[in-house]
Amino acid sequence: MSASLCIKNLQLFRDSEQLLNLNEKVNGGEILTIMGPSGSGKSSLLNWLTGTLASRFNVQGEVWLNDKNVSHLPTHLRHIGVLYQDALLFSHLTVAGNIAFAMPQGNKQQRLDKIEHALEQVGLVGLTHRHPDHLSGGQQARVALLRLLLSEPKAILLDEPFSKLDTQLRVDIRKLVFEQIRHHQLPAIMVTHDHSDAQAANGKVITLSTPGDLYAR
Numbered sequence: 001m002s003a004s005l006c007i008k009n010l011q012l013f014r015d016s017e018q019l020l021n022l023n024e025k026v027n028g029g030e031i032l033t034i035m036g037p038s039g040s041g042k043s044s045l046l047n048w049l050t051g052t053l054a055s056r057f058n059v060q061g062e063v064w065l066n067d068k069n070v071s072h073l074p075t076h077l078r079h080i081g082v083l084y085q086d087a088l089l090f091s092h093l094t095v096a097g098n099i100a101f102a103m104p105q106g107n108k109q110q111r112l113d114k115i116e117h118a119l120e121q122v123g124l125v126g127l128t129h130r131h132p133d134h135l136s137g138g139q140q141a142r143v144a145l146l147r148l149l150l151s152e153p154k155a156i157l158l159d160e161p162f163s164k165l166d167t168q169l170r171v172d173i174r175k176l177v178f179e180q181i182r183h184h185q186l187p188a189i190m191v192t193h194d195h196s197d198a199q200a201a202n203g204k205v206i207t208l209s210t211p212g213d214l215y216a217r
């Protein structure tokens with residue numbers, strides 16, 4: 001069975017206004033890019049996928065992950081990970097503590113070995129016991145990525161994850177994130193305002209319309 005994330009017959013309304021009407025399938029290793037003006041429903045789409053949409057919205061449709069309907073599962077059982085524009089690391093925990101926090105339970109030494117190996121892969125050797133306040137923005141972004149990957153998600157959502165990084169760092173971190181998505185063959189959906197992100201993702205791009213124009217183009 002190959003990995004996939006499917007949006008089936010999504011109809012999303014805020015009050016009586018229709019924001020989204022979508023059917024999409026994203027295969028493992030593919031990145032679907034969602035663009036569109038402020039208020040067009042990008043965050044609402046991500047919230048619906050993770051099961052955190054506010055009750056103010058009316059929604060029909062199903063989320064399927066690896067050929068299983070996960071629409072009725074609570075957020076933590078969907079195994080859909082999100083990377084945000086802020087690294088959102090816990091300042092009271094070390095790098096290892098932050099990453100371990102999201103990992104499945106298991107042997108402590110094996111978990112630490114896995115963390116150190118992952119840190120090595122992204123050029124963060126020696127930072128295992130450091131606190132986030134003593135890391136650069138790029139290092140924090142890498143730790144956030146590892147925390148996400150080592151939580152073993154089945155799909156990844158990217159919510160403007162590069163928008164706070166300066167130009168060169170943006171290119172480097174974006175390359176790393178996309179490489180990891182492809183390496184792990186995870187289906188991914190990225191919300192961005194930046195056309196260079198869309199280009200780098202090298203997949204389908206959907207531009208949502210402003211409310212009133214019902215359909216995505």
Ligand SMILES: Nc1ncnc2c1ncn2[C@@H]1O[C@H](COP(=O)(O)OP(=O)(O)OP(=O)(O)O)[C@@H](O)[C@H]1O
Binds near residue numbers: 014037039040041054
């Ligand atoms: N919790 C909420 N309760 C009610 N309405 C909301 C809520 N969150 C968002 N909305 C409304 O739903 C519509 C879609 O908002 P959404 O945040 O999904 O847009 P967006 O495309 O992500 O915008 P931005 O690019 O500014 O983040 C907007 O009209 C917004 O005001």
